Amino acid sequence: MHLHHTDPALTDIIPPTAPRPGGRSGPLRIGLGGPVGAGKTATVAALCRRLRDTLSIAVVTNDIYTREDAEALLRQAVLPPERITAVETGACPHTAIRDDISANLEAVEDLQERIGDLDLVLIESGGDNLTATFSKGLIDHQIFLIDVAGGDDIPRKGGPGVTTADLLVINKTDLAPHVGADLSAMERDARAARGSLPVVLTCLKDQHGIEPVADWVCRRLADLTAARS
Amino acid sequence: MSSVSLLILGDGRFPSGGHAHSGGAEAAIAAGRVHDTATLEDFCRGRLATTGLVAASLAAAAATGYDPLLLDAAADARTPSPALRRVARKLGRQLMRAVRTTWPDPELDRLAAALPAGAHQPIVMGLAARAAGLTPHDAARAAAYDSVSGPVTAAIRLLGLDPFEATAVTARLTGDMENVAGEAAGHAARLPADGVDALPAASAPLLDITAEQHAAWPVRLFAS
Numbered sequence: 001m002h003l004h005h006t007d008p009a010l011t012d013i014i015p016p017t018a019p020r021p022g023g024r025s026g027p028l029r030i031g032l033g034g035p036v037g038a039g040k041t042a043t044v045a046a047l048c049r050r051l052r053d054t055l056s057i058a059v060v061t062n063d064i065y066t067r068e069d070a071e072a073l074l075r076q077a078v079l080p081p082e083r084i085t086a087v088e089t090g091a092c093p094h095t096a097i098r099d100d101i102s103a104n105l106e107a108v109e110d111l112q113e114r115i116g117d118l119d120l121v122l123i124e125s126g127g128d129n130l131t132a133t134f135s136k137g138l139i140d141h142q143i144f145l146i147d148v149a150g151g152d153d154i155p156r157k158g159g160p161g162v163t164t165a166d167l168l169v170i171n172k173t174d175l176a177p178h179v180g181a182d183l184s185a186m187e188r189d190a191r192a193a194r195g196s197l198p199v200v201l202t203c204l205k206d207q208h209g210i211e212p213v214a215d216w217v218c219r220r221l222a223d224l225t226a227a228r229s
Numbered sequence: 230m231s232s233v234s235l236l237i238l239g240d241g242r243f244p245s246g247g248h249a250h251s252g253g254a255e256a257a258i259a260a261g262r263v264h265d266t267a268t269l270e271d272f273c274r275g276r277l278a279t280t281g282l283v284a285a286s287l288a289a290a291a292a293t294g295y296d297p298l299l300l301d302a303a304a305d306a307r308t309p310s311p312a313l314r315r316v317a318r319k320l321g322r323q324l325m326r327a328v329r330t331t332w333p334d335p336e337l338d339r340l341a342a343a344l345p346a347g348a349h350q351p352i353v354m355g356l357a358a359r360a361a362g363l364t365p366h367d368a369a370r371a372a373a374y375d376s377v378s379g380p381v382t383a384a385i386r387l388l389g390l391d392p393f394e395a396t397a398v399t400a401r402l403t404g405d406m407e408n409v410a411g412e413a414a415g416h417a418a419r420l421p422a423d424g425v426d427a428l429p430a431a432s433a434p435l436l437d438i439t440a441e442q443h444a445a446w447p448v449r450l451f452a453s
Contacts, residue, residue: 065448088452090249091386100244102323103452 027058027118028224029108030217031097031134033161034145036127039171039204041069043145044124046210047217048078055119055221058083058111060104062096064126085111093126101138108138119221130159141220143213147172152181155190163193167216173203234361237331238354239371241378246323250316251383251451252276252376256439258387266391269384270398273377277405279433281376283307284351285369285413286428291355292368295420297340297348303425304349310437312444314349316453322347324354334360369413373406383451 032040041061048057057079061069063086070086073079085107089096096103108121123139125132134142144165146154149172155162162168168190176183183201190199200212237243253276257263263272283304290300308314325347329337337356340348347353351372358368377399385395412429419427440453 065450068448088249088449090251090383090452091450092248095248099242100246100248102244102246102326103249105326106246106319106323 026108026112027056027121028141028221029121029123029139030220031123031125031139031142032145033097033125033128033132033134033142033165034169035129035147035150038127038145038147038150039169039202040124040127040145041072042204043143043169043171043202043210043213044122045073045076045078046204047122047214048073050210050214051120051217052079056115056117057120057122058115058118059085060107060111060121060123061086062089062093062104062124062126063087064089064091064093069124069126082114083111089126093128094132097123097125097132097134097138099135101135104138120217130154130157130161133160133164140224141166143167143169143216145169145171147175148181148183148186149175149179152176152183152186153189155186155193158193162190164197166197166220167213168194168197168199169213170199170201171204173201174205231362234332234363235358235367235371238357238361238363239374239378241382243327245327246320247375247379248382249452250320250379251387251453252379253436253439253443253453254380254383255387255449255451256443258384260439263384264388266394266398269381269388269390269395270401273380273398273402274405275433276380276436277373277376277402277409279431280436281373281406282409282413282429282431284354284376285372285409286416287349287351288355288358288372289365289369289410289413289417290420290425290428291352292359292363292365293355293417293420294336294359295417297336297352297356298343299425300352300355300428301344301348303428304352307428307430307432308349309432310440312440312453313437315444316440317349317351318344318347319452320347320350321353324350324357328353328357328360332357332360336360364414365417366410366414369410369417370406373409373413377402377406387450 034040063069067086070084073084074081087103087107142165144161170186203209257272263269287300287304291297325341354372355368381395381399384390385392416427
């Protein structure tokens with residue numbers, strides 16, 4: 001575990017899962033958004049490796065150029081190929097996760113039909129800008145990822161992704177000394193911008209680097225199970 | 230019935246998945262056939278007169294209340310490219326999802342149940358128009374506009390065209406779209422007498438060929 005990451009147990013004070021739109025049934029859907037290079041695909045891959053033995057998982061990628069991210073996941077063999085689907089976004093990745101979610105909904109439903117008993121669907125957005133957020137019609141919770149090398153002023157600049165995502169991940173903490181980024185300022189600014197919403201710092205290169213994100217995902221699943229029982 | 234319903238159905242922001250499709254424009258741009266507003270206008274006029282007319286006729290036909298399953302088979306027969314048949318059904322399924330919430334109607338539910346993998350998009354558009362209280366002629370207008378607005382929007386993104394000039398292309402084609410819609414409504418009106426043979430079978434072979442090629446590109450921005 002990385003020295004800098006924050007124990008999610010202390011900060012994770014999201015209220016119990018809000019009612020799902022339209023009383024939706026089926027697997028928990030978590031969206032992962034963030035700028036290009038923040039580590040979205042690496043996070044999805046690490047989550048799959050960490051959780052695939054205990055949960056039935058599928059992934060939808062939203063690629064800017066056709067199937068790039070889906071193929072990266074296939075190459076890494078994090079899940080069997082039938083559990084990974086790519087959605088094409090017509091040069092407009094944020095439209096496909098927010099304004100017109102129809103292609104993503106189809107992809108999720110096709111996976112549900114194909115696999116059957118899914119627990120969790122991870123929907124990865126195409127690399128986009130700081131204003132990209134997911135529609136509640138598509139996902140239950142969203143994770144926004146930024147990385148240390150993208151500039152330590154991003155948490156201060158804010159934007160809907162940083163301020164409103166259910167979990168903010170500041171990734172690549174190992175790069176901080178190399179790019180002159182002030183990690184503590186990033187974390188402080190992020191917390192100031194987000195109020196009670198959780199922030200975790202991760203270094204996916206570490207052996208257990210994904211743990212704080214995996215913990216958070218498991219808590220959301222537990223919330224959903226509790227809400228349904 | 231309200232004309233505003235037609236605006237809603239034709240709106241490029243109607244959430245039915247069209248934004249990820251270029252209507253063949255991406256392939257035409259890559260081949261250099263479309264490179265400015267003049268060539269975009271030629272492309273759109275050609276598309277409108279061929280597949281646009283067929284789509285508008287299918288939409289008008291569905292809006293008359295004609296059996297959508299017969300129309301769907303007729304659409305298959307008029308779409309030689311397997312890639313374009315897949316796209317038409319995919320977009321039809323996405324449009325179905327959007328319109329069932331926008332204008333709930335048992336006819337839509339029945340078609341969705343009969344063709345869970347999706348009906349051809351113009352047929353769903355025709356039924357949507359019907360559910361919204363619009364006429365077959367209006368359904369044809371929506372389909373004709375859809376056949377032009379998709380490539381224009383894609384060309385703005387792919388070529389960096391001046392969006393005002395690109396929108397002027399759409400505006401200059403208004404008369405063509407009205408003519409196509411009128412012709413399509415006329416074809417649909419002959420359905421009771423002639424069955425689906427009343428519907429035109431115009432095609433654009435180059436669009437079919439490049440759609441097949443485009444579907445096999447390893448890197449592309451648009452799904453079709």
